[in-house]
Amino acid sequence: xxxxxxxxxxxxxxxxxxxxxxxxxxxxxxxxxxxxxxxxxxxxxxxxxxxxxxxxxxxxxxxxxxxxxxxxxxxxxxxxxxxxxxxxxxxxxxxxxxxxxxxxxxxxxxxxxxxxxxxxxxxxxxxxxxxxxxxxxxxxxxxxxxxxxxxxxxxxxxxxxxxxxxxxxxxxxxxxxxxxxxxxxxx
Numbered sequence: 001x002x003x004x005x006x007x008x009x010x011x012x013x014x015x016x017x018x019x020x021x022x023x024x025x026x027x028x029x030x031x032x033x034x035x036x037x038x039x040x041x042x043x044x045x046x047x048x049x050x051x052x053x054x055x056x057x058x059x060x061x062x063x064x065x066x067x068x069x070x071x072x073x074x075x076x077x078x079x080x081x082x083x084x085x086x087x088x089x090x091x092x093x094x095x096x097x098x099x100x101x102x103x104x105x106x107x108x109x110x111x112x113x114x115x116x117x118x119x120x121x122x123x124x125x126x127x128x129x130x131x132x133x134x135x136x137x138x139x140x141x142x143x144x145x146x147x148x149x150x151x152x153x154x155x156x157x158x159x160x161x162x163x164x165x166x167x168x169x170x171x172x173x174x175x176x177x178x179x180x181x182x183x184x185x186x187x
Contacts, residue, residue: 028106028113029168032144034156035124036061042124046155047113050172053131053146054102055124055155056117094126094148126153128174133185136162136178 032046035055044056099114099121100107106114126146135145142162146153157165169176170183177185 027168027172029164031165031168032155032157036154036156037124038151044121046157048169048172048174051128053126053128053155054106054114055126055153056099057096057122057124094124094130094153096122096124099123124153131175133175133177134169136166136176138179 028047028049030045031048031053032055034041034043035046035057036042041061042055042057042059043061044058046053046055048054098119099117100119102114102123102125104112106112109115126148130148132147132149135147136143137145139162142157142159144155144157144165146155166176166178170178173184175185176183
């Protein structure tokens with residue numbers, strides 16, 4: 001853990017919403033509301049856990065809603081996204097799947113954070129092991145750039161809540177370069 005964090009996961013430097021909350025393996029935090037892969041944008045919530053980032057692909061940049069499972073357009077959209085993300089010759093890439101195929105603890109009917117999303121909603125899953133670094137370049141923009149095996153995925157976050165996003169990603173071990181601060185990686 002970075003030096004700014006105590007051994008129990010509490011942040012001793014920044015004052016944020018998660019400062020005193022214990023970080024558990026099942027913790028989840030909303031870090032954005034839009035994702036772009038190779039200039040194709042999708043609106044939908046973006047959540048981070050200690051192990052993965054889940055991007056819900058609900059509306060594409062042309063404003064079209066995705067079609068339910070089994071629809072011809074739904075299959076074409078899924079194939080197009082998979083082609084952009086996985087691409088030829090890429091291994092260990094993010095995956096595109098359906099919400100019902102996510103880990104069971106995220107869909108638990110009692111308290112799973114994704115239990116309210118419709119079956120058939122497409123989700124881009126980015127494993128932490130695939131991410132070489134997450135970059136927040138300046139205070140002016142509200143984007144995070146995820147670098148993966150020579151490709152880039154851009155996540156748009158709320159303009160007025162960047163610090164809790166930084167705190168969560170740093171505390172849960174994501175490789176992060178936030179302006180001039182570096183967390184969980186060398187130099």
